[in-house]
Amino acid sequence: MSEVIVVTSGKGGVGKTTTTANVGTGLAQLNKKVVLIDTDIGLRNLDVVMGLENRIVYNLVDVVEGNCRIKQALIKDKKYPNLFLLPSAQTRDKTSVNPEQMKKLVDELREEFDYILLDCPAGIEQGFQNAIAGADRALIVTTPEVSAIRDADRIIGLLEAHEIKKVELIVNRLRMDMVKRGDMMSIEDVQEILAIDLIGAVPDDEQIVISTNQGEPLVGSHDSLAGQAYENICHRILGEEVPLLDLESKGGVWTKFVGLFKKN
């Protein structure tokens, strides 16, 4: 049975696209057939994060308008033959597609794929309405900051009103050194405030910047804590119980780096 998951946050810049790329790639590593849809019409980015920007011929709007068949617009990933991207249009705007069209498109893709991941634009306007239209499940990405959490709370309310029952939280860009000092809200704090199930916590990791530079998601990479965190999220999406990653002790590059400063 296929599942449609929307990755959303309300606020921009908290890591929706990075999360979509890594979770999608991670699910493909676990042998699921996955398609990623960039629903951010006018500001497409998932293609560059995936490193597939040079292969785009058709896009989401072309498919919806009937200029091409879905298959023609899907781009196969460089590494994983069971991972595909449906890129967004760069020169159009959010009103080029409506929620009914998105729902129809997503339902067609259900027949072919195990997981359909939608990268949602920031905001709560039409782009958001389009992205959530056909979704069964939502991953809410937030950082431990007042503004991001406030927006996440608003989004959670809208998803509930839209009767999306499975809504889970990813706390992104955690800095355990700051949490320890009391200068950043902890995973528990964020979870307590938003009161939804936690599906994962991802540390702030330099490796994410490097992997985005290279256009290769870092999920599954064992020398990066963030890579492991994303892998764990993928297992949890499949329904497996995985304990929360110890963001402090394991010797990821990031922890070592912080350790260097602490000694001095």
Place this chain on the structure above:
Amino acid sequence: MGFMDFFKKKSSGDVAKDRLKLLLISDRADCSPDVMEMIKNDIIQVISKYMEIDAEGLDIQITQTESDGNNGSVPALYANIPIKDLKHPGN
């Protein structure tokens, strides 16, 4: 955090958490400042029938309180109404 720091001030993480808790209650209640102002004016009117109050010093806000039942914390309307004179203004 040192022992003395404990007395100095709350950590910024805790400040953030407390601010958010209050903020989200009013966000969720969809209580705009306008609505709060209307509630405030109505309260002034009603109470003023029975006693003289300091309308300037009146403060209302939506906060959270532990419920008597088992459903954890629930939103509550908190009002601080300074009384100038307990006697009925008409008397």
